[in-house]
Amino acid sequence: MDVVLLLGANVRRHRKLKGMSQEQLALEAGMERSYVSDLERGTRNPSVRALGRLADALGIAPHELLLSI
Amino acid sequence: MDVVLLLGANVRRHRKLKGMSQEQLALEAGMERSYVSDLERGTRNPSVRALGRLADALGIAPHELLLSI
Numbered sequence: 001m002d003v004v005l006l007l008g009a010n011v012r013r014h015r016k017l018k019g020m021s022q023e024q025l026a027l028e029a030g031m032e033r034s035y036v037s038d039l040e041r042g043t044r045n046p047s048v049r050a051l052g053r054l055a056d057a058l059g060i061a062p063h064e065l066l067l068s069i
Numbered sequence: 070m071d072v073v074l075l076l077g078a079n080v081r082r083h084r085k086l087k088g089m090s091q092e093q094l095a096l097e098a099g100m101e102r103s104y105v106s107d108l109e110r111g112t113r114n115p116s117v118r119a120l121g122r123l124a125d126a127l128g129i130a131p132h133e134l135l136l137s138i
Binding site for chain 1: 071072073075076114115116117118120121124130131132133134135136137
């Protein structure tokens with residue numbers, strides 16, 4: 001699976017597990033809601049630091065956002 | 070540990086495990102040697118797709134480049 005699609009699917013999965021909206025995750029990660037929406041659909045190629053901010057906002061380790069689903 | 074420093078340390082560790090030079094890894098991953106050198110020192114914030122190309126070049130799964138050391 002393409003790594004950007006994998007990231008998007010994992011962000012969505014963990015966000016839903018936490019019961020967070022895209023708005024809440026975007027606020028916590030210091031991003032725009034539309035950016036989180038695009039990222040979950042795999043249409044963004046974020047930086048590793050942005051991935052780290054998303055992991056922090058979701059309360060998980062960065063590598064968990066790249067685990068195969 | 071900062072996620073970019075963690076990535077750099079993991080790239081260096083796996084590259085050495087494979088007995089690859091920075092030059093060889095850069096060639097395999099379609100990058101400049103100087104970029105790989107900067108990245109290993111944690112002075113670059115690469116995209117997730119670039120992380121994916123490095124993992125492919127090292128023959129490992131992308132998440133392994135973000136595992137805590």
